[in-house]
Amino acid sequence: MKAAVIRFPGSNCDQDCVLALRDFGVETDFVWHKDESVAGYDIIALPGGFSYGDYLRCGAIARFSPIMPAIKQAAAAGTLVLGICNGFQILCEAGLLPGALIRNRDLHFRCEHLHVRVENVANPFLHTAKTGELLRIPIAHGEGSYTADAATLAELNRTGRVLLRYADSAGAALDAANPNGSAENIAGICNAARNVFGLMPHPERACDPRLGSIDGRVIFESILSTLGARLAA
Amino acid sequence: MTEPQITPAIIAKHGITPDEYARIQSILGRDPNFTELGIFSVMWSEHCSYKNSKRELRKFPTTGPTVLVKAGEENAGVIDIGDGWAIAFKMESHNHPSAIEPFQGAATGVGGIIRDIFTMGARPVFSLNSLRFGPITGDGANVKTNRRLFAGVVAGIAHYGNCIDIPTIGGEVYFDESYDGNPLVNVFNLGILRHEQIARGAAKGIGNPVFYVGAETGRDGLAGAAFASRELTEESKQDRPAVQVGDPFKEKLLLEACLELLATDAVAGIQDMGAAGLTCSTCETASRGGTGVEIDLAKVPKRETGMTPYEIMLSESQERMLIIVKKGHEQTVVDIFEKWDLPYAEVGVVKDDGMMRVLNHGAVVAEIPARQLADEAPLYSREATPRPAPAPLDLAKLPATDCRAALLTLLAHPSIASKNWVWRQYDHMVRAGTMVLPGSDAAVFLVREANKILAATSDCNALYCALDPREGARIAVAEAARNLACAGAVPLATTDNLNFGNPHKPENFWQLRECVEGLAEGCVFFNAPVTGGNVSLYNESPAGTIDPTPTVGMVGLIEDEKHVTTSHFKTAGDAIILVGDLGHELGASHFLRAIHGLKAGPVPRMDYPRELAVQDAVRALIRSRLVKSAHDCSEGGLAVALAESCMGGEKHLGATIDLGPTGLRPDQALFNETQSRIVLSVAATNASAVLMLLELRGLPARRLGTVGGPDLKITADGETLTWPLANLHDTWHGAIARAMEA
Numbered sequence A: 001m002k003a004a005v006i007r008f009p010g011s012n013c014d015q016d017c018v019l020a021l022r023d024f025g026v027e028t029d030f031v032w033h034k035d036e037s038v039a040g041y042d043i044i045a046l047p048g049g050f051s052y053g054d055y056l057r058c059g060a061i062a063r064f065s066p067i068m069p070a071i072k073q074a075a076a077a078g079t080l081v082l083g084i085c086n087g088f089q090i091l092c093e094a095g096l097l098p099g100a101l102i103r104n105r106d107l108h109f110r111c112e113h114l115h116v117r118v119e120n121v122a123n124p125f126l127h128t129a130k131t132g133e134l135l136r137i138p139i140a141h142g143e144g145s146y147t148a149d150a151a152t153l154a155e156l157n158r159t160g161r162v163l164l165r166y167a168d169s170a171g172a173a174l175d176a177a178n179p180n181g182s183a184e185n186i187a188g189i190c191n192a193a194r195n196v197f198g199l200m201p202h203p204e205r206a207c208d209p210r211l212g213s214i215d216g217r218v219i220f221e222s223i224l225s226t227l228g229a230r231l232a233a
Numbered sequence B: 001m002t003e004p005q006i007t008p009a010i011i012a013k014h015g016i017t018p019d020e021y022a023r024i025q026s027i028l029g030r031d032p033n034f035t036e037l038g039i040f041s042v043m044w045s046e047h048c049s050y051k052n053s054k055r056e057l058r059k060f061p062t063t064g065p066t067v068l069v070k071a072g073e074e075n076a077g078v079i080d081i082g083d084g085w086a087i088a089f090k091m092e093s094h095n096h097p098s099a100i101e102p103f104q105g106a107a108t109g110v111g112g113i114i115r116d117i118f119t120m121g122a123r124p125v126f127s128l129n130s131l132r133f134g135p136i137t138g139d140g141a142n143v144k145t146n147r148r149l150f151a152g153v154v155a156g157i158a159h160y161g162n163c164i165d166i167p168t169i170g171g172e173v174y175f176d177e178s179y180d181g182n183p184l185v186n187v188f189n190l191g192i193l194r195h196e197q198i199a200r201g202a203a204k205g206i207g208n209p210v211f212y213v214g215a216e217t218g219r220d221g222l223a224g225a226a227f228a229s230r231e232l233t234e235e236s237k238q239d240r241p242a243v244q245v246g247d248p249f250k251e252k253l254l255l256e257a258c259l260e261l262l263a264t265d266a267v268a269g270i271q272d273m274g275a276a277g278l279t280c281s282t283c284e285t286a287s288r289g290g291t292g293v294e295i296d297l298a299k300v301p302k303r304e305t306g307m308t309p310y311e312i313m314l315s316e317s318q319e320r321m322l323i324i325v326k327k328g329h330e331q332t333v334v335d336i337f338e339k340w341d342l343p344y345a346e347v348g349v350v351k352d353d354g355m356m357r358v359l360n361h362g363a364v365v366a367e368i369p370a371r372q373l374a375d376e377a378p379l380y381s382r383e384a385t386p387r388p389a390p391a392p393l394d395l396a397k398l399p400a401t402d403c404r405a406a407l408l409t410l411l412a413h414p415s416i417a418s419k420n421w422v423w424r425q426y427d428h429m430v431r432a433g434t435m436v437l438p439g440s441d442a443a444v445f446l447v448r449e450a451n452k453i454l455a456a457t458s459d460c461n462a463l464y465c466a467l468d469p470r471e472g473a474r475i476a477v478a479e480a481a482r483n484l485a486c487a488g489a490v491p492l493a494t495t496d497n498l499n500f501g502n503p504h505k506p507e508n509f510w511q512l513r514e515c516v517e518g519l520a521e522g523c524v525f526f527n528a529p530v531t532g533g534n535v536s537l538y539n540e541s542p543a544g545t546i547d548p549t550p551t552v553g554m555v556g557l558i559e560d561e562k563h564v565t566t567s568h569f570k571t572a573g574d575a576i577i578l579v580g581d582l583g584h585e586l587g588a589s590h591f592l593r594a595i596h597g598l599k600a601g602p603v604p605r606m607d608y609p610r611e612l613a614v615q616d617a618v619r620a621l622i623r624s625r626l627v628k629s630a631h632d633c634s635e636g637g638l639a640v641a642l643a644e645s646c647m648g649g650e651k652h653l654g655a656t657i658d659l660g661p662t663g664l665r666p667d668q669a670l671f672n673e674t675q676s677r678i679v680l681s682v683a684a685t686n687a688s689a690v691l692m693l694l695e696l697r698g699l700p701a702r703r704l705g706t707v708g709g710p711d712l713k714i715t716a717d718g719e720t721l722t723w724p725l726a727n728l729h730d731t732w733h734g735a736i737a738r739a740m741e742a
Helices: A014-023 A068-076 A085-091 A148-159 A217-232 B008-013 B017-027 B036-043 B094-098 B102-119 B143-161 B232-242 B246-261 B277-289 B309-314 B330-339 B370-375 B403-412 B462-467 B467-488 B506-525 B590-596 B609-622 B637-647 B668-669 B686-694 B724-734 B737-742
Strands: A001-005 A025-034 A043-046 A080-084 A101-102 A110-118 A134-140 A144-146 A164-169 A186-190 A198-199 B068-071 B077-082 B084-092 B125-135 B167-177 B184-194 B209-214 B269-274 B293-296 B320-325 B342-350 B354-359 B363-369 B434-436 B443-448 B452-459 B490-499 B530-536 B549-558 B575-579 B629-634 B654-659 B680-681 B703-705 B711-718 B719-724
Touching: A001 A014, A014 A025, A014 B637, A043 A068, A043 A085, A068 A080, A068 B575, A080 A085, A080 B654, A085 A101, A101 B094, A110 B354, A144 A186, A148 A186, A148 B036, A148 B167, A164 A198, A164 B575, A198 B434, B008 B017, B017 B036, B017 B068, B017 B363, B036 B277, B036 B309, B036 B363, B036 B370, B077 B490, B077 B530, B077 B549, B084 B452, B084 B490, B084 B549, B094 B102, B094 B143, B094 B184, B094 B370, B102 B125, B102 B143, B102 B184, B102 B246, B102 B269, B102 B637, B125 B443, B125 B452, B125 B549, B143 B246, B143 B737, B167 B443, B167 B711, B184 B452, B184 B490, B184 B549, B209 B246, B209 B293, B246 B269, B246 B320, B269 B277, B269 B354, B277 B293, B277 B309, B277 B342, B277 B354, B277 B370, B309 B354, B309 B363, B320 B330, B354 B370, B354 B719, B363 B370, B403 B590, B403 B637, B403 B668, B403 B719, B403 B724, B434 B724, B452 B467, B452 B724, B462 B467, B462 B549, B467 B490, B467 B506, B467 B549, B467 B609, B467 B629, B506 B530, B506 B549, B506 B609, B575 B609, B575 B637, B575 B686, B590 B668, B609 B680, B609 B686, B629 B637, B637 B654, B637 B668, B637 B680, B637 B711, B637 B724, B668 B711, B680 B686, B711 B724, B719 B724
Parallel strands: A001 A025, A001 A043, A043 A080, A080 A198, B084 B530, B125 B167, B293 B354, B490 B530, B654 B711
Antiparallel strands: A101 A144, A110 A134, A110 A164, A164 A186, A186 A198, B068 B077, B077 B084, B084 B184, B125 B184, B209 B320, B209 B342, B269 B320, B293 B342, B354 B363, B434 B443, B443 B452, B452 B549, B490 B549, B575 B680, B575 B703, B629 B680, B654 B703, B711 B719
């Protein structure tokens, strides 16, 4: 089982992501954005950060990096692709996920622990979680307000592709629990084939009990269990 | 291109006195040309040379068994933390730029301190900041300006720090009229490295090539160091070109490229271009190396055309480094900087003649002995005039106070209120190591690669320093050490940022001297040598001089993750214990300031042996796993400390407190700021054991009450005051957001 963590210029959660994956025993490489192949990797992670300084628009320049055609190809072939924060923004810009992430509604960067509710577990990223389970995972972003047109939102809901929503500690996805103004409190979605997952919260920061939460582990455990089954097959 | 003639007016405009000019003539053996005059003016500015403070700074303790690189030797001091690991850390100010352009001023402050750390070969792992502004509430004339400065500074720090994968995990923010028009922005960064990775800023090896790497040079920040060494005036806004513009993305690339390069064997020396840019980096590396450096400005990457040698040498464009490369290893530099798409150029060579020689297309434009320029600026001891000691406080003249309302007023005061509005804008969790989030007594960070747990804090009660600079500084060190003790840490070392007014005014210089001597005494006593820091003088605006603010940044080590302790109550039913006296000293308190509008009275007495005994006792109890929370009493006294312990955690827990017969006025009992006091919560079953252990150490201690319930209830002399927690929390938690949205 091998993981690639893509390093764009300005990626800054790349080291955290690599450490988290290695802690789960996954052989993990940094892959430079100027490389043109991701052959041999079972999971490709696009980490958080400020690729290309987030100049122009978050993720808008990274989508043109030399590595991106290979990632699109791998995604089309069914390889798991995980985009966290800036990685989610890049996946949207690259057209691997629908919609876009825009400036937080209060215009401020926000960093804090909050709750997300698991909406759907029929996917490789959350199948070891329970529907309705609350995960306490930090966010840290200035542009995390998910937006899409009504038809796209309806389609995401109809096909069970909204995987995470911001919720309060009682599990209600109320506006008061929405940190950034995301449509329908959306915190994470997947593509139609369910092998590309983008989310704004940082599960890699919620894996070590010393940091106050291990609720991010369920995402990595699900991925591992999916890949384990795939490799055994 | 002809340079302006040197006239007395031009010399004066460069801030150079007639005596200093004579010294320049004697060093050169001739008159300087215009470029050379500019070079001397920035290198001999207070900002670069510390000419007015250096004699005082020599009073600091700078050595110790853990000191690997001493203060002043390099860009930052380096301290051993065991197992072959070390830390480099330092605090630096960007006050003047932030007064003029808060966003970029603060952002480039962060960028500068980070470069100081990775220049040492360390990977920066966290930042703190210590900020001061004029009031953001009330109807003062400057409130709107202060809000703009505060919002801009916080956004600037967030902009730079968030982008560059270094969490901002703690700090302090205070608001006081003395900072109207002259905010303080002190930024701290800490990096981690192996002992063998320490990099040096020396130009070693005659014949080695000198590389310029990083951003292109522009006209931004021209002579910023000289600008920072003047008072701010109405005309200062015209100095906006002296404020640099930061590009955190470029700095992130530069950081990664430099660390990648330092991991190879290619580098003989490395130095960042901060204040005084190319000038400072060339003459300092030459001076440290005992060599000379020759560079040709024609080879320097530039982003503007037609720049004169004067402009290139004095530019403070950000995100640039000077690297002395071992001859034969040039290709390694090229490969790494090509990979990261960063500009680089071989601009010169190390020489054996001790000169800093600047060429432009081969023609000499400046030639100055490097050591005299870098290290032999004139040093001054200014005249010092003591201010009268504050008069004793006559409590009888103080009107009686509604203590219930007073606690709410204190908790709503932006200096005491929760700073969540600030730190929520900072990424304080990147690098996945933040064990204690901002808001506790000290920030606690797990450095994964080293498997070490560090605690860090920054402290300075400038109100104390204004009334009694020596005692205020002694207390600042004690409070920093106390905050570390409350987190379970042992102090390792200190960095300081000395913010004062114009040193030519005798009262200001006296404050500087008193504070330095107070800090020095504290750093010796708490065994936390000074590893470096920064001096910012001329902090004056038309509104007046700032309160003396010697900010202390202190770092400690926590031996075991089980010792990590936070300040908020954990479990209903736990016993609340006060270590130390109930106290009575109301002088210089935030209570007097916020409720009665008084900056008056003697500051609380600081008894170092008692203070250390309290800290040692609490640390010992923490190590015995007897302590569930520990919080020191500081601004606002016992009542504020108790309220903060109720609200600091994710779930809020009330408390029922009985102070018994106090023999004090109620306001005195609740809000006095007597030092050396820590509020603990412990399991009820351990309460008597804890009290006995404290008694064995000869320390006063008492059980104050019990954790739990929906209210904070405090009884003193039979009178009970009750504050519903929800009310307290809303007041304290939302105060700054309300002020900013008003």
